[in-house]
Amino acid sequence: MSNSVLKSPLKQSLNIALIQLKAGADKAANLLKVTKFIDSAVKTSSIGKLHLVVLPECFNSPYAVDQFRNYAELIPSGETTKLLSSLAKKHGIFIVGGSIPELDQENDKIFNTSLTFSPEGEIIAKHRKVHLFDIDIPGGITFKELVTLSAGDKATVFKLGEFGNVGLGICYDIRFPELAMIASRNPYNSFAMFYPGAFNTTTGPLHWHLLAKARAVDNEMFSVLCSPARDVGGNGYQAYGHSLVVDPYGAIVAEAGEGEEILFATLDKDLLPKVREGIPVHYQRKFDVYDDFVGKGGVKVSDL
Numbered sequence: 001m002s003n004s005v006l007k008s009p010l011k012q013s014l015n016i017a018l019i020q021l022k023a024g025a026d027k028a029a030n031l032l033k034v035t036k037f038i039d040s041a042v043k044t045s046s047i048g049k050l051h052l053v054v055l056p057e058c059f060n061s062p063y064a065v066d067q068f069r070n071y072a073e074l075i076p077s078g079e080t081t082k083l084l085s086s087l088a089k090k091h092g093i094f095i096v097g098g099s100i101p102e103l104d105q106e107n108d109k110i111f112n113t114s115l116t117f118s119p120e121g122e123i124i125a126k127h128r129k130v131h132l133f134d135i136d137i138p139g140g141i142t143f144k145e146l147v148t149l150s151a152g153d154k155a156t157v158f159k160l161g162e163f164g165n166v167g168l169g170i171c172y173d174i175r176f177p178e179l180a181m182i183a184s185r186n187p188y189n190s191f192a193m194f195y196p197g198a199f200n201t202t203t204g205p206l207h208w209h210l211l212a213k214a215r216a217v218d219n220e221m222f223s224v225l226c227s228p229a230r231d232v233g234g235n236g237y238q239a240y241g242h243s244l245v246v247d248p249y250g251a252i253v254a255e256a257g258e259g260e261e262i263l264f265a266t267l268d269k270d271l272l273p274k275v276r277e278g279i280p281v282h283y284q285r286k287f288d289v290y291d292d293f294v295g296k297g298g299v300k301v302s303d304l
């Protein structure tokens with residue numbers, strides 16, 4: 001396995017900040033808050049030069065089925081896309097832009113969409129949530145994204161500049177191991193999965209940490225989950241908080257509390273090949289026993 005050291009999918013350690021903020025009904029106020037948090041993350045970084053900032057799911061709107069259409073924007077001409085592009089450029093950082101409700105005017109559809117921006121302010125990835133959050137737990141939570149949202153139809157993997165490849169899913173997408181598996185396997189060989197997500201106070205305690213660790217251990221990659229802050233005293237959707245970074249061993253690198261905060265973490269370039277050398281499941285798959293569906297072109301991956 002010694003070759004794997006040379007082939008580390010993460011070329012340089014990556015310094016990231018997860019912005020755990022609470023969005024309200026006032027969109028302008030939400031965008032101002034995002035701007036201030038990103039400025040502050042860059043200025044106060046406790047881990048040296050920041051390379052990347054992650055935002056939570058639905059950071060410019062309430063997370064509510066009957067509100068998505070009111071807040072939906074065109075991409076790339078909408079105000080949120082323009083703001084994130086300018087912030088990425090101003091600070092010279094990547095921004096994994098959580099998610100926003102996207103209006104597809106031509107087909108009159110709304111998607112839950114995540115954009116990633118390069119340090120030059122260009123959109124380098126666009127993921128439309130593939131698996132819509134449609135659940136009903138008696139005495140717990142009922143949520144039906146399908147009432148107003150349409151589902152994306154592609155996995156998303158992209159090149160994060162010189163650092164290497166990463167995959168991206170939105171919240172409920174984390175429950176479906178396929179997206180992370182696609183990203184981690186050849187030909188993509190990603191070093192991390194990013195999941196802007198808004199679990200809740202019913203499913204958060206049940207599965208948030210478990211799923212982050214499962215995706216990390218299954219694929220021997222980092223998993224990065226960015227949540228909104230809890231809306232203490234509010235009567236809307238209660239996000240779980242606990243934004244989380246898990247390493248390829250499944251160990252927690254950093255974890256937020258429930259309120260608003262900036263969580264800093266470094267993804268260590270030397271750790272991933274070490275994990276894959278020590279426990280080489282990444283190289284021990286038995287494609288003579290089961291199909292390598294990733295390598296055989298049976299996968300739809302977003303080209304942007």
Ligand SMILES: O=C(O)CCC(=O)C(=O)O
Nearest residue numbers: 133171172198199200203
């Ligand atoms: O899977 C869960 O428990 C929560 C998912 C969710 O909140 C979402 O997809 O937005």
